[in-house]
Amino acid sequence: MGGNLSNMEHGHTSAKSLSSHILTFHSTAKWKAYFDASKETNKLMVIEFTAAWCGPCKYMDPIIQDFAAKYIKVDFIKIDVDELMSISQEFQVQAMPTFILMKKGKVVDKVVGAKKEELEKLIEKHQN
Template sequence: MAMVYGDRSTSFSSQVLTFHSSAKWNAHFDALKQTNKLMVVDFTASWCKPCKVMDPVIQEFADKFRDVEFVKIDVDELLEVSQSFQVQGMPTFMLIKKGKVTDKVVGVKKEELQRLIEQHRK
């Protein structure tokens, strides 16, 4: 029997979590509040072209910053979650620590997002 847990199979897997239910998101969010881990939430939509531009950037950051949790939330799918964070435009990236928003970036701003991740992950 071949083992499928080697590096080859995991290198193709995404480090970005996606939530399709508010209940699962809330449980995850509540658990992460107890830690000091930085969470970057990417509020996106399937029809949003700038969001598509940032998709590979988020994948790259998730691979680079392994100590940071990256989450993608579709605003149409989880409308109440995006409303609770007062998301106005997309893409919106919320940097959250201990349940509180420490910073946010709206739009295609790779350098600014990277700078803020580096600043808040410590």
Template sequence: MGANFSTSYYYDYADTFSSQQSSSRVLTFHSTAKWKAHFDASKQTDKLMVIDFTATWCGPCKYMDPIIKDFAAKYTEVEFIKIDVDELMEVTQQFQVQAMPTFILVKKGKAVDKVAGARKDELQKLIEKHRK
């Protein structure tokens, strides 16, 4: 169960999208080592990263899923990452995630903001604030 995912770098969710497919991506990590390599590389850029800490059993996370896909289509200069808290517990603990969903906004390897809960408008406001 899940063995196919451990070596996967990411999933490209854009193909499940109906509009603006080519420009939107939500990356999903299934390996702590792959996540760490990606995160370390991101420190060299000014690109905003929005990390969505989620769980398959979480109702509010499921509610936010299409919203995150929409944001990924709208804010193509922002990187959207999805991390399953049950799968990558070490990463979840590093970011001190206590509730789901939690969205951590990161720039140059540093958390610049955080939204806990399915708060679409607040998350959008923070993306707007930090994306430049």
């Protein structure tokens, strides 16, 4: 039993383990398939629209990893606006980072900018 416990503790401290809670999409087709499937569940989905060159996005990275580890019933998705421009246009993303909170395929809330406290309040509000 002690061996299992130490493995679990180790898993929570590694950055790789934390980032595995965040899905990153690199193709529109894969995103569409995932998005369509998500409409069938009542699970909260937090989509982060980001860009490699975006300073505030980099600031939010460890925060989002913490949220993904903390709110395990929430799906965290990362979409690079330069890579999947059609998806960011579909969601009318104007600035980075933009966080869109969705349930059953519908937008329930939105946060524009690196606003940690506001985002966390909205995750808490919509997670159930």
